[in-house]
Every structure is written in structure tokens, then in C-alpha cells.
Amino acid sequence: MPLTETRTLVGRADEIATIEALVSDARQGRAAALVIRGEAGIGKSALLEHAAANSDGMRLLRGSAVESEAELPFAGLHLLLGPVRESIERLPAPHAGVLRNALGTGNGHTGDRFSVGVAVLTLLAELSKESPVLALVDDAHWLDWPTKETLLFAARRLGTERVALLFTAREPDAPAFPARDIDQLHLDGLGTEAAEALLRTHAAELPRHLADQVVAEAMGNPLALLELSSALLLDRGRPEPHALAPLPAPDRVTKTFADRIRSLPERTRTIVLVAAADGTCDTGRVLAAARLLGADITDLRLAEDAGLLAFTQTCLWFRHPLVRTAAYHDALLLDRIAVHRALAQVLDQPDDADRRAWHRAAASTGPDEEIAAELERSAEHARARGGYSAVVIAYERAAALTPRRAERGRRLLAASRAATDAGQPQRACELARQATAQLTDPAQKAKAAMIHATLADDQDQPAESRRVLRLAADEVVTSAPELASELLFWAVSSAWTAGEPVTAAVIADHAETLRLPGADRVRALAAAAGGDLVAATRALRWLLDAPTMRTGCADRALTLRSRTRNAAWHVLLGDHGTAHEQAAELVRRIHADSADGVLPRALAVLADAHLHLGRHRQALDTAKEGMRLAENIGQRHSAALFAGVLARLSAIEGDEAGTTAHAAEASAERAAAALGLLELGLGRNDTALDRLTALADETDPLHAVATFPDLVEAAVRARQPQRAADAGKLFSQWAQLSDATWALAVSLRCRALLGEDEDRLFSEAVELHRQSQDHPFERARTELVYGEYLRRARHRTRARRLLRSALSGFERLGARSWAQRARTELRATGERLTTPGQESNGTERLTPQELRIVLLAADGLSNRDIGDQLFLSPRTVGYHLYKAYPKLGVSSRRELGKLGLAS
Incomplete structure (x- = not known):
């Protein structure tokens, strides 16, 4: 990690004030987090250095992410928490176990990303009891994805802990570091006066005309100002008499570092390249690999004298991340291969298996099954630690190194599934297409088709979903008729979701024409998708009771999706209790697997169940969580479902603006239902009747039936009961079947x-x-x-x-x-x-967070138990209770029972 000397920061008074205020707040128990964004060299790291230099009396945690470890789950967390690993043992056993597993020192499954986030939050809170904590994460855009999620999760839930979290993230030209709901500080270039002041301090001998040229070319980038001015000075600070060529632009600062590296002796260049390829800050490992290539510590000192890096007995760091970039990408391919081979050779401990596999892969020049198998094992290690993004990368690279076509297809399929779980739909689709071209086994090809189709459904592309499924079914109809039947079953499901009952019936006809086993299931689903309400209800009930076909196509993710679909069917049958129970269990299981790609559908069912059961606060929280996730991973269909829940909640509350806004993002049927209920609640009975009548006419009966009671009431209040007579009879028939x-x-x-x-x-x-x-x-x-x-x-x-x-x-x-x-x-x-x-009882005066905490406290949960449920520290829970008691007119936890809040 960089431990560079702190310089006076020129032209950053406002930014320094922001950071000093944040650190001061943390000292006083007002936790905060901040992301500092800007281009390379703009001064992000310098601001972190300033924060570190002013952290007297605080516990300082530092980590600097590196590109080479972006594929290793929790590598960034390991760097940040390394100095306080002994403190993990002070945590409650579940949190300690989760953190040990995430950091690679335990022997179990890491669990879901939420449990790791809660464990980190608990650790920070525990450390802050002794002294305020300042955690600095440089180059957060290079963090591995599980570390990103974990740290951002903790940052969003900081409350009264004495903790400050500061991140830096490069933009543009770097991986995304999404940090919604966290304060942002965007760094722009220095103004002309500040740029000139910086040059006067660090390059006073530069002639004025050259200094003006540097200021113009650097465009306020401090690193560019320093490096470009240095490039114009000859030995011992004597100025070059004339500029013989145009100065490089700021985005070419890397070239100045590359030029400096090229000027070094060969052995020194080698050790700089080893350090760049290693990326772990481990001086011993860098020297061990360098010795295999003929370099030693003398060469490392030369690199330090050149101002490129610095090192101690245990730790090595580059002066700036762009030095690492220049050293690695400017090197010859043969030199990089040799360096990776040397690093793989010195990584000989069992704990080094994943890094060794990646270095061997980087050193490979063609297909190699042994290395591919190592990468596959690395992928499974990443899966056990919840790092699905790393699983994708490892399987994809393993596939590229696989000699045999069938094995290559299998690994591409595994990469596609992991991309689905990681919430990367575009990448998952592309990998599924690549896998299909390589696979020969019908079951594997069917899985690839299912992945492609379900992703198309998630993105509101039902026609594409059905096309893929029908093509796949036709391909395996002779060799694997059970598979063909299952594929057509999902095609009918897609048609139903799209509101196309005729298409669903045509697909069922096709299944029966082919005399497929399980064609009765396909026909039953088509019956549920449209036509007579009584027949649809009976068909759906039969499907829920019928045994599931064993086709060899289903994997863990498809099984979770099937169970989510079944839970949604219970909503359509009015059994909201069962739907809630099943969806809640699915959400817990999906969280445990960190399978984000499947989560939005399960959350949508859970939000629906909460809404119908009258748990409006939980429905709101679930819908908002699901909406954020669905939008982040591009699942438009699920986003529309959550918008429908939010629209109905707003309609129940009589919030016209909220209902209208959410309805605009919801599906047509859910929008109409919410707007109809809003009109009914506001007494606009004729408008409500017209809207609900149109909905009943245009929507399949199982989705429309829930709105029939609204239609009946609207018709009666509008003095036109005859317009709802049929709806009333149908609802009564459905209620009898629902029971x-x-x-x-x-x-x-x-x-x-x-x-x-x-x-x-x-x-x-x-x-x-x-x-x-x-x-x-x-x-x-x-x-x-x-x-x-x-x-x-x-x-x-x-x-x-x-x-x-x-x-x-x-x-x-x-x-x-x-x-x-x-x-x-x-x-x-x-x-x-x-x-x-x-x-x-006063609950309307509480904030949403206060209400959640009060309700759990009324049920007898301790602060620690409440914190585990809501992903907060016990200290923050206590703070919210302290704020809530006066609003409720009570003074202690014991008095909550008098308010009738217990569930």
C-alpha cells in the first residue's frame, strides 16, 4: 500500500475542509463515508494521505486495490483488515466465523454478502469502542466485487459508530465503483493560479514559456504538472533550452513513467515488472521471483532511487498506480510470460493455489488442460466465498485454455451460469451462445438455452425467450423428449408472462402433436394462462400438486427460479401465507448463495405477499431493495413488478402523485389496478369503474381476479352494479376454489x-x-x-x-x-x-428505520438480534430506540408492550 510522503496540497482547500469535517464527525460518533472520484493523477490519493496525516489518536486501516487481484474474492478485504485480524476473535461467533471464511482463514462457506457486510460493520463498531477508526481504500475501482459489495454495504449502514470510511475511485477509463446513497466528492483539475503555484514549488527553474505550456497541456492535473515538468528538465534541474516536440496530454502521463523505466538497467526493469505483475505488496515474494530471473535487492534499490517505488522488509508499493500500469503494459510479452512463470513457481503453499493458477494462466501460450483444471478449482473456491464475478472470469479463462471442445463448452456454460448469478445478463447471454456452439450433450445444450431464455424474460424480451426455447426443444425432441417438454413448458410460461394466451395454446398444441411426455403439464399451464377463470384456477392448482418432471436440465439456479415461480402461483391462488413462507425461504437461500441474478424475482413475490398480508412497511422495504437490485443488473421485468407494488402501496395511502409516478414504471395491468384503486379511494367512482372494467377485459383471468372486488365496489358506488355482476360471480367461484x-x-x-x-x-x-x-x-x-x-x-x-x-x-x-x-x-x-x-399510538411520527427497530424491540429482540436482522450495529440500534421513545411517549423498552406493537 502507498505510504508516500505527504505534500502540501495546492488548490484543494474546499476538499480538505470536507474531509477534515468528516474525520471530525467520526471522532465524535457521527460515522460517515465518502467516495472521492476523478481521473488518474488528479489528487485522490493525496487527499487520502492528508486524511492519514491528520488521524492522530485514530486507528488507521489502509488498503490499495490492484488490478491483478480484481478476480480474487475478498482480496481487498484481506488487505484492509489484515492488521486487525486478531480482533475478529472478539466478535460473536457467527460474525467471526463469516469473516474468517471470507479472509481465507476459516474452513466453511462464507455465506451471503449481507452476512459478511454485517460482520465487517460489527468489527468496525467493536474497534471504534477503543478509538475512532479511519479506513482508507485507494483505487477502489480495482477492488474484487465481493469486497466492493461488503464495504459499501457496511458504509451505508454506519450510524453512531466512531468510524470514517474514505474511498477513491478513478473515472473514466476504469471499472465501475457503484456507490449509491454514499456521499461523493468529484475532483476537477486545478485552476490556473493553483497549477502555476504547484509548478513554482516543484519546478521553479522551468522557463516561463515552458511553464505556460505545461499548465496548458496538463489541464489542471497535478500528476501531469509534476511529471511533464520533470520531463523538461535535464540533469540537476537545468532546463532544456528548447521544447523540440509537443508535450504529451495528461492521459499520456503513463508514457513518461514508461520512458523512465526503459532508461533503467535490464535487471532493474525485470524486478519492477515482477512487482507490477505480483500485486500483493509482498517484498519477499517479489525478491524470490526476481532471483529466478537474475535480479536481486540491489536492483530493487535502483528502482527506488529512480522514484518509481518504495519498499520495506515486508511491504512494497509503487509511487503511483500508473507506474504499475506503465511497467506491466510496456513490457514485452515474452518478459511478462517469464515473470508470471517465476511468480507461479514461488507460490508453493496450499493457500497460494488460486494465485498460482492465475499466474500459470497468464504465462500460458496455448491450450493446457492442467492449467484449465487449476482455474476451475479456483472458480469453485471463489464460489464457496460468494465471489460470482470471480467465478465468471475463472471459468471463462479456463474455457479458453481447454483443448477438448465438449469440456470447453461445459466450462463456458458454468461461466454463463455464474454470470447470471452475479447479475451480469449481457455477459451471461454471450457466454451461453458460445457454450451452445461448443456443446454436444443435449442436457447441456438445453441448460444453455434455458439460461439465454430466462435472461431474455428478465429483460422483457419474451419473443426472444420463446424463440430460443422452441429451437432448443426441436433439436432434442428425438434424443431427449423429456427435455423438449420442459423447454416448451418454460416457453408457455414466457408467453403467459407476456400476456399472450393464444401463443401459449399454440405451444401446448405443438407439445401434444409431438406426443411428448409431460405434454399434459404444458397444456395445463396454457390453460392457466388464459380463458375460463375456473379452468385456469383448477389447472394451476393441479400443476402445484403434480410431481415435478426429472429432465436433467435443471440446475441450482433453475431450481430456485422454478420454486420462485411456484411461490408466485400461490399469490394467484390467494394463498398469500404460503407464498410469503416460500418466498422468504427462497430469499434467505439466494442470499446465502449470493445469487443476485435470481433474487429480484423472489423479492417480487415476497413484496407481493407482504402487501396482501397487510405488512405494508415490509412490502415497501422489500420493493425498494428489489427495485435497486433489478435496475442495477438490468432486469426490467422485475423492476416493473416492484413498481407495481409501490404503485399499489401509494394508492392505498391515497398518494396520487406517488401512484402516478410508480404506475408509469409498472406493467400495464399493475398500473391500471393501482390507478383504479386510487380513484376508488378518492371517491372518483366512475373513473375507477371505467379503468377497472377495461383491466378485467384485457387481462388474463388469474391476474385480473384480484381486482374484481375493487370493480364491484366501484360499480356499486357509481350506481351501476350491473356492470360488475359477472365479476362478482367469478370472484365468488374463485374464492371457493381458493378456499x-x-x-x-x-x-x-x-x-x-x-x-x-x-x-x-x-x-x-x-x-x-x-x-x-x-x-x-x-x-x-x-x-x-x-x-x-x-x-x-x-x-x-x-x-x-x-x-x-x-x-x-x-x-x-x-x-x-x-x-x-x-x-x-x-x-x-x-x-x-x-x-x-x-x-x-404515535408510530406515524417515527422514521421508517425507527419503526422497524421499535417493532422488533416490541417482540422482545435484543439490540444485537435486531442489528443482525436489519444489518446494523447494536450501537446504532440503541441510538434509534433512544430517538424513538419520546415520540411514542415511553421511556424504556419495557413500556413498548403497552402500545400493542408486538406481532
């Missing part, structure tokens, strides 16, 4: 609204709602319409009880427009209400 208590209650409500034995049916509906204890929004709606009916029938006392309960339910859910309607009805019964929300 879900909430659905049966709502079907009774619909029948009563349509004029059938109102008092009895309303009463039975309310009783069913009370039995189920879930779907509070639907229960409050039933109580509201029953209370309205009783008020009109002059049964005011009975009406008040129902309307009070409805008002309480709506207020707890934040359903403002519905609560206002209940309030109006209560006043019409003679009830005196002073202010809205008079029965509130």
Missing part, C-alpha cells in the same frame, strides 16, 4: 354490495375476517361498507363499532383517503371526532 379465508370473506362482501341479503352476508364476512387475522386492508374495507350499510339502516350503535375498527385499521396502514371516508361515516352516526388519528 382462502380472506377471499371467502371478500366474496361475501361483494355479494352483499350487489344486494344479496346484505346484513347476513356482511356479518359473515366480518366474522371470517376476524378468524383469519390477516389482510387488514380488506378487513377494514369490509367493516367500512358494512358500517355504511348499518348507518343507512339506522343501526347507529352497531355501525359505530364497525366504523371505529375500520378507521383504526386504515390509520395503522396509512390509508389516508380510506380513513377519511371512515371518519366521515363515523361523524354521520353522531360520533364526535376531534382530530384525525386520535387513536394513534
Whole structure:
């Protein structure tokens, strides 16, 4: 890691003030994180050096990422936390075990990226108890992906810990370092006055006309100013009398370093190249490899005297990352091969297996099965540590070194699957295409087709998905008919998702014409996709109960996707409890595998289940988390699902602007459903009726049926009940088949609204709602319409009880427009209400984070348990509780029980 001498920073007063304020805040228990961005040489590292120089009394953690280790999972974390590894043993056993595994000193699976992030957060909090912590990460764009995710996860959740996290990231011309929700500091070039001041300090002998030329060419880049001015000075600082050629632009500063390296003796150039290729800062390893090539420590000292690098007995670092770049990329290919071969030779310990494999691969000049097998083992080590991006790179490189075609295809397929898990859809598609061209085994080719097709679905390209699946099915129809049937099954699923029931039926016809085993499953799914609601419901129920075909096509990711699809089917059948249970378990399992590519679909089902079960806060959090992930990895279809959940939540709350904004990003059917519910809640009954009627006509019955109760209520309130008579009957039939208590209650409500034995049916509906204890929004709606009916029938006392309960339910859910309607009805019964929300327990005054923590505390969880669930440190949990108690009118955890918040 660079430990360069701190210079006076010219022209950076504002930036220095920002960093000093951040460090000061950390000393006082206001944790913060900052990403410093800018081009190479702009002064990012110098600002880190300034922070380090002003860190007296703080524990300093430093790490500098290097390109050569970007493929090794948690290599960056290993560098950063190396000096405090002994402190890991002070953590709770689960956190300590996760960190040991991530750093390669344990013997288990790392677990999901969230658990590693929580463990790092807990470690930082523990260290900050002794002294404030300043963690500096230079060149974060070169961090391996698991380290990036882990550190950013921890940075976003810092609260009252005495911790400051500073990153630097080069842009442009470098890998991305996405750091949403973290403060950013963008460095621009120095102004003319500051640039001239810097030159006066470091190149005072430069003639004015040359100094002006340097300032103009460098465009405010400090490194360019220093290096270009040095290039114009001859020995002992004497100025060159004339500039014989145009000065290089700032993006050619690397060339000045390359020129300096070329001027060194051959053995010195060799040891500089060894250090550049090694990338671990290990002086002993660099010297051991250099000796195999005829260089030694004398040559290393010459490189230090030339101002290119510095070293101690244990650690070696370059003066600037561009020196490493120049040393490596300017070297001859044969020299690089020799250096990598030497490094592989000295990496002879078991813990060095992954690095050795990569150096051997870099030294290879053609196919080599032995090296390919080593890289495959490295890929599996990376998978065990949650580094799917590293898995992709290792399998892809292994495939390139594989002599045999079938093995090459198998490794490309493994790379494609890992790219899917890592959330890299474009790369996964390309790797799947390459694998298909190499594979001969039908099952393997089918897997490649499935990967391609599912990625196309995720990106809202159903036609491409069906094309790939049908072509693959036709290719294996004779050799593997079970596979062909499974591929056509997924093709029907894609057609259903796209809202194309006719296409689904055509594919089912094709499966039956081919007399494929499992054609009945394909036909059942096509029946669920369109046509008669009763037939669709029965078909979907049959599919959930039917045994799964064993085709040899499914792998872990496809199995997770299938289970996610089944959980979504439970939503369509009204069994939201089962859907929630299955989706929550899937999310836990996918988190444990760090399989981001499968996660958005499971989160979408979980958000839907939370929404229907009345867990609106959880639905909101899940939808927002899922939306961020789906957008980051390009899953447009899932993003639209989350937008639909957010639109419906906004509609329930009566938030017109929010509903409209989210509906614009949602699928057409979900947008229409949310907007229809919004209009209904706001009393615009005719508009709601028109919108919901159109939705019922245009959407397949299993997706439309959930909106039928809204359609019935809109029609009745618009005094046009005949327009919803069919919808009411269909919903009742579906509810009977569903056998879900909430659905049966709502079907009774619909029948009563349509004029059938109102008092009895309303009463039975309310009783069913009370039995189920879930779907509070639907229960409050039933109580509201029953209370309205009783008020009109002059049964005011009975009406008040129902309307009070409805008002309480709506207020707890934040359903403002519905609560206002209940309030109006209560006043019409003679009830005196002073202010809205008079029965509130104060939770509406809490921030979302405070509410989550309070609800868990009310359930009896300790601060540490709450922190584990919400990925926060116990100290931060305690801080939020301290802030929440006065808002709730309590002074201790014990008093939360009086508020009725426990689940």
C-alpha cells in the first residue's frame, strides 16, 4: 500500500475542509463515508494521505486495490483488515466465523454478502469502542466485487459508530465503483493560479514559456504538472533550452513513467515488472521471483532511487498506480510470460493455489488442460466465498485454455451460469451462445438455452425467450423428449408472462402433436394462462400438486427460479401465507448463495405477499431493495413488478402523485389496478369503474381476479352494479376454489354490495375476517361498507363499532383517503371526532428505520438480534430506540408492550 510522503496540497482547500469535517464527525460518533472520484493523477490519493496525516489518536486501516487481484474474492478485504485480524476473535461467533471464511482463514462457506457486510460493520463498531477508526481504500475501482459489495454495504449502514470510511475511485477509463446513497466528492483539475503555484514549488527553474505550456497541456492535473515538468528538465534541474516536440496530454502521463523505466538497467526493469505483475505488496515474494530471473535487492534499490517505488522488509508499493500500469503494459510479452512463470513457481503453499493458477494462466501460450483444471478449482473456491464475478472470469479463462471442445463448452456454460448469478445478463447471454456452439450433450445444450431464455424474460424480451426455447426443444425432441417438454413448458410460461394466451395454446398444441411426455403439464399451464377463470384456477392448482418432471436440465439456479415461480402461483391462488413462507425461504437461500441474478424475482413475490398480508412497511422495504437490485443488473421485468407494488402501496395511502409516478414504471395491468384503486379511494367512482372494467377485459383471468372486488365496489358506488355482476360471480367461484379465508370473506362482501341479503352476508364476512387475522386492508374495507350499510339502516350503535375498527385499521396502514371516508361515516352516526388519528399510538411520527427497530424491540429482540436482522450495529440500534421513545411517549423498552406493537 502507498505510504508516500505527504505534500502540501495546492488548490484543494474546499476538499480538505470536507474531509477534515468528516474525520471530525467520526471522532465524535457521527460515522460517515465518502467516495472521492476523478481521473488518474488528479489528487485522490493525496487527499487520502492528508486524511492519514491528520488521524492522530485514530486507528488507521489502509488498503490499495490492484488490478491483478480484481478476480480474487475478498482480496481487498484481506488487505484492509489484515492488521486487525486478531480482533475478529472478539466478535460473536457467527460474525467471526463469516469473516474468517471470507479472509481465507476459516474452513466453511462464507455465506451471503449481507452476512459478511454485517460482520465487517460489527468489527468496525467493536474497534471504534477503543478509538475512532479511519479506513482508507485507494483505487477502489480495482477492488474484487465481493469486497466492493461488503464495504459499501457496511458504509451505508454506519450510524453512531466512531468510524470514517474514505474511498477513491478513478473515472473514466476504469471499472465501475457503484456507490449509491454514499456521499461523493468529484475532483476537477486545478485552476490556473493553483497549477502555476504547484509548478513554482516543484519546478521553479522551468522557463516561463515552458511553464505556460505545461499548465496548458496538463489541464489542471497535478500528476501531469509534476511529471511533464520533470520531463523538461535535464540533469540537476537545468532546463532544456528548447521544447523540440509537443508535450504529451495528461492521459499520456503513463508514457513518461514508461520512458523512465526503459532508461533503467535490464535487471532493474525485470524486478519492477515482477512487482507490477505480483500485486500483493509482498517484498519477499517479489525478491524470490526476481532471483529466478537474475535480479536481486540491489536492483530493487535502483528502482527506488529512480522514484518509481518504495519498499520495506515486508511491504512494497509503487509511487503511483500508473507506474504499475506503465511497467506491466510496456513490457514485452515474452518478459511478462517469464515473470508470471517465476511468480507461479514461488507460490508453493496450499493457500497460494488460486494465485498460482492465475499466474500459470497468464504465462500460458496455448491450450493446457492442467492449467484449465487449476482455474476451475479456483472458480469453485471463489464460489464457496460468494465471489460470482470471480467465478465468471475463472471459468471463462479456463474455457479458453481447454483443448477438448465438449469440456470447453461445459466450462463456458458454468461461466454463463455464474454470470447470471452475479447479475451480469449481457455477459451471461454471450457466454451461453458460445457454450451452445461448443456443446454436444443435449442436457447441456438445453441448460444453455434455458439460461439465454430466462435472461431474455428478465429483460422483457419474451419473443426472444420463446424463440430460443422452441429451437432448443426441436433439436432434442428425438434424443431427449423429456427435455423438449420442459423447454416448451418454460416457453408457455414466457408467453403467459407476456400476456399472450393464444401463443401459449399454440405451444401446448405443438407439445401434444409431438406426443411428448409431460405434454399434459404444458397444456395445463396454457390453460392457466388464459380463458375460463375456473379452468385456469383448477389447472394451476393441479400443476402445484403434480410431481415435478426429472429432465436433467435443471440446475441450482433453475431450481430456485422454478420454486420462485411456484411461490408466485400461490399469490394467484390467494394463498398469500404460503407464498410469503416460500418466498422468504427462497430469499434467505439466494442470499446465502449470493445469487443476485435470481433474487429480484423472489423479492417480487415476497413484496407481493407482504402487501396482501397487510405488512405494508415490509412490502415497501422489500420493493425498494428489489427495485435497486433489478435496475442495477438490468432486469426490467422485475423492476416493473416492484413498481407495481409501490404503485399499489401509494394508492392505498391515497398518494396520487406517488401512484402516478410508480404506475408509469409498472406493467400495464399493475398500473391500471393501482390507478383504479386510487380513484376508488378518492371517491372518483366512475373513473375507477371505467379503468377497472377495461383491466378485467384485457387481462388474463388469474391476474385480473384480484381486482374484481375493487370493480364491484366501484360499480356499486357509481350506481351501476350491473356492470360488475359477472365479476362478482367469478370472484365468488374463485374464492371457493381458493378456499382462502380472506377471499371467502371478500366474496361475501361483494355479494352483499350487489344486494344479496346484505346484513347476513356482511356479518359473515366480518366474522371470517376476524378468524383469519390477516389482510387488514380488506378487513377494514369490509367493516367500512358494512358500517355504511348499518348507518343507512339506522343501526347507529352497531355501525359505530364497525366504523371505529375500520378507521383504526386504515390509520395503522396509512390509508389516508380510506380513513377519511371512515371518519366521515363515523361523524354521520353522531360520533364526535376531534382530530384525525386520535387513536394513534404515535408510530406515524417515527422514521421508517425507527419503526422497524421499535417493532422488533416490541417482540422482545435484543439490540444485537435486531442489528443482525436489519444489518446494523447494536450501537446504532440503541441510538434509534433512544430517538424513538419520546415520540411514542415511553421511556424504556419495557413500556413498548403497552402500545400493542408486538406481532
